[in-house]
Amino acid sequence: xxxxxxxxxxxxxxxxxxxxxxxxxxxxxxxxxxxxxxxxxxxxxxxxxxxxxxxxxxxxxxxxxxxxxxxxxxxxxxxxxxxxxxxxxxxxxxxxxxxxxxxxxxxxxxxxxxxxxxxxxxxxxxxxxxxxxxxxxxxxxxxxxxxxxxxxxxxxxxxxxxxxxxxxxxxxxxxxxxxxxxxxxxxxxxxxxxxxxxxxxxxxxxxxxxxxxxxxxxxxxxxxxxxxxxxxxxxxxxxxxxxxxxxxxxxxxxxxxxxxxxxxxxxxxxxxxxxxxxxxxxxxxxxxxxxxxxxxxxxxxxxxxxxxxxxxxxxxxxxxxxxxxxxxxxxxxxxxxxxxxxxxxxxxxxxxxxxxxxxxxxxxxxxxxxxxxxxxxxxxxxxxxxxxxxxxxxxxxxxxxxxxxxxxx
Amino acid sequence: xxxxxxxxxxxxxxxxxxxxxxxxxxxxxxxxxxxxxxxxxxxxxxxxxxxxxxxxxxxxxxxxxxxxxxxxxxxxxxxxxxxxxxxxxxxxxxxxxxxxxxxxxxxxxxxxxxxxxxxxxxxxxxxxxxxxxx
Numbered sequence: 001x002x003x004x005x006x007x008x009x010x011x012x013x014x015x016x017x018x019x020x021x022x023x024x025x026x027x028x029x030x031x032x033x034x035x036x037x038x039x040x041x042x043x044x045x046x047x048x049x050x051x052x053x054x055x056x057x058x059x060x061x062x063x064x065x066x067x068x069x070x071x072x073x074x075x076x077x078x079x080x081x082x083x084x085x086x087x088x089x090x091x092x093x094x095x096x097x098x099x100x101x102x103x104x105x106x107x108x109x110x111x112x113x114x115x116x117x118x119x120x121x122x123x124x125x126x127x128x129x130x131x132x133x134x135x136x137x138x139x140x141x142x143x144x145x146x147x148x149x150x151x152x153x154x155x156x157x158x159x160x161x162x163x164x165x166x167x168x169x170x171x172x173x174x175x176x177x178x179x180x181x182x183x184x185x186x187x188x189x190x191x192x193x194x195x196x197x198x199x200x201x202x203x204x205x206x207x208x209x210x211x212x213x214x215x216x217x218x219x220x221x222x223x224x225x226x227x228x229x230x231x232x233x234x235x236x237x238x239x240x241x242x243x244x245x246x247x248x249x250x251x252x253x254x255x256x257x258x259x260x261x262x263x264x265x266x267x268x269x270x271x272x273x274x275x276x277x278x279x280x281x282x283x284x285x286x287x288x289x290x291x292x293x294x295x296x297x298x299x300x301x302x303x304x305x306x307x308x309x310x311x312x313x314x315x316x317x318x319x320x321x322x323x324x325x326x327x328x329x330x331x332x333x334x335x336x337x338x339x340x341x342x343x344x345x346x347x348x349x350x351x352x353x354x355x356x357x358x359x360x361x362x363x364x365x366x367x368x369x370x371x372x373x374x375x376x377x378x379x380x381x382x383x384x385x386x387x388x389x390x391x392x393x394x395x396x397x398x399x400x401x402x403x404x405x406x407x408x409x
Numbered sequence: 410x411x412x413x414x415x416x417x418x419x420x421x422x423x424x425x426x427x428x429x430x431x432x433x434x435x436x437x438x439x440x441x442x443x444x445x446x447x448x449x450x451x452x453x454x455x456x457x458x459x460x461x462x463x464x465x466x467x468x469x470x471x472x473x474x475x476x477x478x479x480x481x482x483x484x485x486x487x488x489x490x491x492x493x494x495x496x497x498x499x500x501x502x503x504x505x506x507x508x509x510x511x512x513x514x515x516x517x518x519x520x521x522x523x524x525x526x527x528x529x530x531x532x533x534x535x536x537x538x539x540x541x542x543x
Contacts, residue, residue, distance in 0.1 A: 061487035064510040128419055135428045145462045155466070155510045163515065164464070187418075196412040298485065298516040 009037045012360070016045045020364040022119065023374040027367075031360065039355045043348060047378040051338050058333045059085045059159050059305045060298060066325075067153045069340060070376040072112045075104050076318040077325070077340065077376075078157040083238060083314030084327040085159045089304050091294050097161035098240040099287040103174075104147060104156055105239065105316075106276040106283075110181065111140040112319035113221075113269040113276075116371045117192065120266060123364040124201050129191060136184060143177045146170060160301055161293030171284065178277045185274045192266050202263035206354040206366035209260055216353075219346045220321020221268045222370045224248055226260035232317035244282055249275055262369045269371075306333055318343045320371045342376030432458045461526045466509045468527035469502050471542045475521040476500065482513035482522060494543075502542040505535035 009030040016024040024045035030038040050069055054062045059081075066077040079101055086093060114137040121129035141151050147166060148154035156162050166174075192198055208218065213226035223230050231248035233241040249271045251257070251264040258264060295301040311328040321343030328337040347370045354366050433455040438444035447453040461467065478498035483491045490506035491513060493499075514522045532540060 057487060058484070060485050060512065064487040064508060064512060067510075068508070129415060132415070132418065132422075138428070142462075145465075149462065149464050149466045149511070150509070153508070153510075155512075163511075190414045191418070194412075194414045298512075299481065302484070 014363065015041075020123070021367065023372065025372070025374055027363075029355075029360075029363070034359045034361075036355050036358050036360065036363070039352055041348070041351060043374055044378050046375045048375070051340060054338045055334055055336075058302060059335070060302055062335070062338070063158055064153075064155055066340075067155055070342070070373055071152055072115060072373065073108060073318045073320070073323070073376070074152060074154050075101070075108050075157060076316050076323050077342075078155075079105065079239070080314035080316040080323050080325040081327065081338075082157050082159045083316070084312035084325045085305060085308075085314075085329070087312030087314070088310045088327060088329050089159075089308035091160045091304065093161050093294055094291045095240070095288050096165075096290045097292045097294075099283045100162045100164075100166055100292060101157060102240040102244070103166065103280050103283045104144065104154065104162075106280050107140050107144050107147070109276045109319045110273050111137050111144065112371075113273050114140065116269060116319075116368075117188075117266065119368055120262075120365060121192075121198075123368045124198065126195075126197065132191070133188070136181075136188070139177045139180050143174055146173050158293065158301075159305065160295045161291070163293070165292045166287075174280065174284065178281060181273060181277050185270070185277075188273075189270055192270060193263075198266070199263065201362070201365065202261060202266060204259060204261050204263075205362050206262045206358060206369055207260050208350050208354050210258070212353045213260070213350065216349045217346055218321075218350045220318065220343050220371075221249075221265060221272065222321065222347050222350060224250055225258075225264035225268045227252060227258040230322075232315055232322055236315060238314075238316060240283060243286065244279055246275070246279065262365055265369050302333075305329070307331065311337075320344055320373060321346060323376075340376075342373060344370070344373045345377045348372065348377065430456070430459050432456050458529075461528065464524075465526055465528075466511045466524045468504055468525050468530055469507060469509075469514075469542055470523045470525050471500070471502060472521035472523075473499055473543070475519045477519055479518060481516045481518065485512045485516050487512065499543065503535075504530060504540040504542060 009032045012029040012031050013027065014029065015021055015026040026042040026045065028040045029036050050065060054065055057065065063078045063081060066081045067074045069077045114133050118130040118133035118137070121127070121133065144154060145151045147170060148156040148164065156164055208222070208226045210227045213223050213228050218226065218228065219230060227250060229248050229250060231246065232238070233246040234248050249268050251259070251267050254271060255267060295304065308329045309331045311326065314325040316323045323343050324341040326337070326339040327335050330336040350370060351367065354369070355363065358366055433441070433448070434444060435456060444453060448455045476499055478493070478500070480493050482500060483493050487510060488506045488508045490503045490508070492501045492503065494501055509524070511524050514524055530540065
């Protein structure tokens with residue numbers, strides 16, 4: 001090898017499949033020694049054409065398809081899609097259904113954050129903590145299973161309400177789980193936050209400044225850990241959140257300072273587990289009696305959806321941040337357009353400032369720290385004649401100009 | 410501040426029962442399929458699985474006689490797992506495609522579709538007899 005080729009910066013490709021990454025994404029690092037000089041990434045390896053499938057199905061079917069966009073946030077996507085369709089068709093959701101939606105939503109947040117905490121511990125090489133968090137997570141999974149009938153792919157949300165009521169016999173099950181978590185939270189916080197190894201590996205690692213977080217439109221716990229006060233449940237309440245007392249969890253309210261590093265992201269997520277427990281408790285005590293769906297007869301619901309025209313947007317605070325569904329109905333069985341913007345999509349760009357200047361050994365924990373969910377995110381892949389191509393801004397501009405010319409004749 | 414707060418918990422774990430339910434056997438048999446066949450034949454005993462929750466959505470059951478062939482279930486099935494057979498005016502459910510959403514059981518006007526507790530459905534042949542309900 002010639003001396004020329006050995007000179008820094010070296011290019012280190014990681015991915016699309018790599019043991020350090022839980023989902024396929026392609027990274028190219030420019031390394032100088034152990035330090036990352038620059039980084040680029042290419043998502044789009046897990047595109048499944050879900051929107052294409054949705055445009056050939058009716059809203060009642062799509063709700064179950066949205067469950068399968070992501071294995072962790074099942075209720076988030078179906079809730080956000082239902083909100084959009086309800087907006088178009090003018091369906092008023094009964095109050096009790098709103099509360100049940102909120103309860104399942106919060107249980108999902110608990111299990112998702114605990115899952116993330118386990119993954120974070122695993123990325124640090126702390127596997128005993130991974131097993132401990134995941135064992136604790138099972139409690140939430142069991143309750144979700146009891147409420148909805150399945151551990152994942154809950155299928156509880158339907159356009160117009162929910163499909164299952166929470167009966168009085170289920171209250172003790174929920175209560176027991178909440179008591180377990182409230183008792184465990186301090187222990188978990190101490191396991192993660194007082195541990196010297198975790199402090200050394202996470203403090204001031206993968207820093208995202210407040211300014212960067214705002215400029216890159218970061219959402220969810222990643223933004224909150226950088227001190228940005230955003231939480232859809234507080235800013236634009238949906239479901240029952242308007243009646244509930246939700247305040248965004250910010251690190252400075254609990255630690256007195258914001259670093260915007262991986263450690264702060266752990267703090268925010270773990271404290272949100274406690275917050276979710278409080279929300280569920282409040283929901284259970286304030287839940288009004290009444291029907292759980294606006295339209296019990298599915299045939300009528302299908303007819304209402306078929307008549308509906310217009311466009312709607314459903315926004316939901318997923319465990320990873322804001323999830324947005326855009327739906328357009330034009331008086332047909334299936335929607336004319338359906339666009340999903342998952343929360344990780346907004347967060348991916350924050351990898352670049354986080355990874356710049358960090359060490360190669362910190363890459364796994366920094367990549368995992370935004371809790372990326374790439375199967376949610378990948379929505380576009382351009383494949384033509386077996387070749388993939390990426391349209392840059394200039395290409396899109398050129399195509400747009402060409403179309404105007406064409407229309408002008 | 411403690412430097413290793415997890416250590417006492419780890420020591421405690423040593424004396425607790427493992428949280429994992431060892432299904433189907435305490436130790437991994439050389440071949441799961443052979444082992445399950447032995448269990449079916451009554452020659453071996455399996456560790457029972459974790460019980461299913463109430464109203465669990467498992468393999469679909471179909472009451473052929475009360476079906477009126479209205480095809481509503483075909484309209485709401487997200488996975489296109491239900492096929493309508495015009496000759497007999499009855500349906501056929503391909504369980505290998507079923508996503509267990511239970512939407513067809515909710516829409517059925519005669520309640521002839523229902524979800525059972527069966528969940529051990531993995532197989533190699535998607536056209537196996539036990540994976541087609543009609």
